[in-house]
Amino acid sequence: MSSTPEEFRSGFACFVGRPNAGKSTLTNALVGQKIVITSSKPQTTRHAVRGIVHRDDAQLILVDTPGLHKPRTLLGERLNDVVKTTWAEVDVIAVCLPASDRIGPGDRFLVGEAAKVARTPKVALATKADLVGPDRMAEHLDEIAKLGAAHGIEWASVVPVSAVDGFQVDVVADELVKLLPVGMPLYPDGDVTDEPEEILVGELIREAALEGVRDELPHSIAVTIDEMMLREGRPEDKPLLDIYANLYLERDSQKGIVIGHKGARLRDVGANARRQIEALLGTPVYLDLHVKIAKNWQTDAKHLKKLGF
Secondary structure, eight states: OOOOOTTOEEEEEEEEESTTSSHHHHHHHHHTSOOSOOOSSSSOOOSOEEEEEEOSSEEEEEEEOOOOOOOSSHHHHHHHHHHHHHHTTOSEEEEEOOTTSOOOHHHHHHHHHHHTSTTSOEEEEEOOGGGSOHHHHHHHHHHHHHHHHHTTOOOSEEEEOBTTTTBTHHHHHHHHHHTSOBOOOSSOTTOOBOSOHHHHHHHHHHHHHHTTOOTTSGGGOEEEEEEEEEOTTOOTTSOOEEEEEEEEESOGGGHHHHHOGGGHHHHHHHHHHHHHHHHHHSSOEEEEEEEEEOTTGGGOHHHHHHTTO
16 A cells, blocks of 8 residues: 555454354455355354455455354354454444344344443444345334344444445445544555465365255364465476365264265365365365264364364
């Protein structure tokens, strides 16, 4: 950035919401490229991923947390801890309330928890605006106003938005930037995330594995990257990135679902993941993917540590 205006703002904004409220899709839309995996399966996000939005007047760092939920496993408890720790450290909290769903107990619980972070300003985002008509949106905005009042929250702003068709994504950015402190850029120009490439690659493999599996599987899938390096002896204009990865499941019975008939499904997962990784890194990729079992890893502290939680 060649010059920093005196009123340049920089800081952190956190998207919170029930699982599948559109937080990850909105993060990607604001950053302008895919840095967070998205899936129709709830509870896809497991890390507080940071996306960086560069503007002439500001640098907005987005923290996309896992969805807050009532935990049933040790993994669930740790994901909730990630959320609450993040809320305490950001400059603004943006609560995502999808217009396609009625406000329910999960939303009320979440807004009640956010209200406890008293000094941090809060914005309400009526996400998935493309899925509803004007009457339903008006009703939803009224519900959001009442929800805030019930918990003693005065929304800094309430913005209908659709990350899918880009509706008011720029308005969301403007509203969040207004609430950031004046300050210098925190990341170099051009950086779009501070996540290590290995984490991003592992998440893209997990996203590919999530597509089309039965309901019981999403939480049971974890990915580790054993090795990621450029293959030696290749010409400079024809690089090849070798990635050796493991896809962990909790039970032997899940292995057949992921591998598929004669390995067909695992080959599809590998091909889809490879395309996404090549698009992210801009390098041809050789992906070696193995399926392993870590029995009941979501409730086993030793397995959780090994898998990065």
